[in-house]
Amino acid sequence: xxxxxxxxxxxxxxxxxxxxxxxxxxxxxxxxxxxxxxxxxxxxxxxxxxxxxxxxxxxxxxxxxxxxxxxxxxxxxxxxxxxxxxxxxxxxxxxxxxxxxxxxxxxxxxxxxxxxxxxxxxxxxxxxxxxxxxxxxxxxxxxxxxxxxxxxxxxxxxxxxxxxxxxxxxxxxxxxxxxxxxxxxxxxxxxxxxxxxxxxxxxxxxxxxxxxxxxxxxxxxxxxxxxxxxxxxxxxxxxxxxxxxxxxxxxxxxxxxxxxxxxxxxxxxxxxxxxxxxxxxxxxxxxxxxxxxxxxxxxxxxxxxxxxxxxxxxxxxxxxxxxxxxxxxxxxxxx
Numbered sequence: 001x002x003x004x005x006x007x008x009x010x011x012x013x014x015x016x017x018x019x020x021x022x023x024x025x026x027x028x029x030x031x032x033x034x035x036x037x038x039x040x041x042x043x044x045x046x047x048x049x050x051x052x053x054x055x056x057x058x059x060x061x062x063x064x065x066x067x068x069x070x071x072x073x074x075x076x077x078x079x080x081x082x083x084x085x086x087x088x089x090x091x092x093x094x095x096x097x098x099x100x101x102x103x104x105x106x107x108x109x110x111x112x113x114x115x116x117x118x119x120x121x122x123x124x125x126x127x128x129x130x131x132x133x134x135x136x137x138x139x140x141x142x143x144x145x146x147x148x149x150x151x152x153x154x155x156x157x158x159x160x161x162x163x164x165x166x167x168x169x170x171x172x173x174x175x176x177x178x179x180x181x182x183x184x185x186x187x188x189x190x191x192x193x194x195x196x197x198x199x200x201x202x203x204x205x206x207x208x209x210x211x212x213x214x215x216x217x218x219x220x221x222x223x224x225x226x227x228x229x230x231x232x233x234x235x236x237x238x239x240x241x242x243x244x245x246x247x248x249x250x251x252x253x254x255x256x257x258x259x260x261x262x263x264x265x266x267x268x269x270x271x272x273x274x275x276x277x278x279x280x281x282x283x284x285x286x287x288x289x290x291x292x293x294x295x296x297x298x299x300x301x302x303x304x305x306x307x308x309x310x311x312x313x314x315x316x317x318x319x320x321x322x323x324x325x326x327x328x329x330x331x332x333x334x335x
Contacts, residue, residue, distance in 0.1 A: 004169070012064055012166035019061035022054065029054075048107050055103050059096055063167050066092065067174075080174055089175050090153050096167075097144045111292040112141065117299060118150065126201035127152070127299070128257050130316075131269040132246055132323055133210040138271055141293060142208065152206035155197050157253065159214075191256040198257035201264055207257055211249035211316065224248040239317055243324040251313045258305065258312065265302050270323040271295045272330050296326055 022029065033050035040046055070088065074080040104110050131142050139158065146152045156172065160179040163169040172179070178197045180190055198207045214220055221240075224247050228237035240248035258266075273293035298319075306312050 004163075007164060007166055007169050011164070012170070015057070015166055016061045016064055019057045022057055026054065051107055052104060055100065059100060060165075060167050063092065063096060064170070067167070067170050086175055089171060090147075093143075093171065093175070094147045097140070097147060101141075101144050101148075108291070112145070113292065113294045114145065114149065114297060115294055116297040118297070124203050125302075126203060126205045126207070126261060126264040127267045128198065128254075128261060128264045129154075129206050129208045129267045129269060130211050130249075130254055130319075131208065132216075132271060132320075132327075133212045133214060134216040134246070134271075139208075139210070141271070141295070142269060145295060146206050146208070150206075151204070153204050154206045154208050155201070156208045157194055157197065157210070191252050194253045195256040195260040198260040198264075201261050206267075207261060207264070209253055209257060211251065211254045211320075212247035213250050214247070216245070216247055221247050236317065239321065243321060245327040246320055246324045249316050249320050251316050254316060255309060255312050263302065266300045266305060268298045268300070268319050268323065269295060270326050272327055294330065296330075298322075 029050060030047065033046040034044075036046040037044045070085060071077050071080060074082075074085050079085060101110075101112075105112070129142070129146070131138070133139075139156070143154050143156065146154050153175075155176040155178075157178050157180060158168075158172070160181050163172075163179050176197060178193050180193055194209065201207060212224075225237050225240045228234070228240055228248060236248070258264075271293060273291050306315050
């Protein structure tokens, strides 16, 4: 509770103040970035990234002001979670995503491609979206795709550390979303949170989960393999060792969502273009200049998904092996 007060009372006003100061001193920042650009790899790298930071910080400040206005208009928050205001907040998310990705694609020369059948191959049913997690920005790219290209209203499970961004903190507490801690001590409570969020999906909803539990790194991959060995799941550990591009999925949350939404189809999502960015140096050298992000979708009808827990774990591992093979093949033969 104390950390939420700090985010709302200290960090959010600080972001608005920083945005104002940035615009007051903007010519100096742009001149400095332009002067640095010839010294850095890439075409106008510093200047282009500086402009994206300006756009991001400006949007943060503007959205915080809009969110405050909506809170006041809703009777000091009394009606803020009503269907009417929920729809307004989803529209706000969609608008923010549209502006930011439009600028990112224009300034940073990003290209986002989708491969495979549309997730709406079976319209009129909710979907559970299980996505590979690797590199910065993949969750935002996925939400952008779901809202703009597939007209879905996402319900997202995300780490509680992301709540330190004041817009994410405020906005995602007004629409269906769940901040969870990766701390395994949460145990069943974590799965109950996921099940609650996945309940009551309608035909326009998309429940989003990242079964790996975190971005791919070699260290996390090895820890996941070691954990399977400690649990006596040596066959699963061997399968996880054979997957070199993804982490072994954690099935508990995904299965809880399946049980809570028995009418939903499942969409599996792989992507490439944002991976191999493991350190700050990697991000500075490669992200996100002149990148092509490819997202591959597979939709599985509910009647094709096994019923028992053991069969579902096997099914999920099989799909993660398929995703690993797709990434390996695509990275070796990009088109």
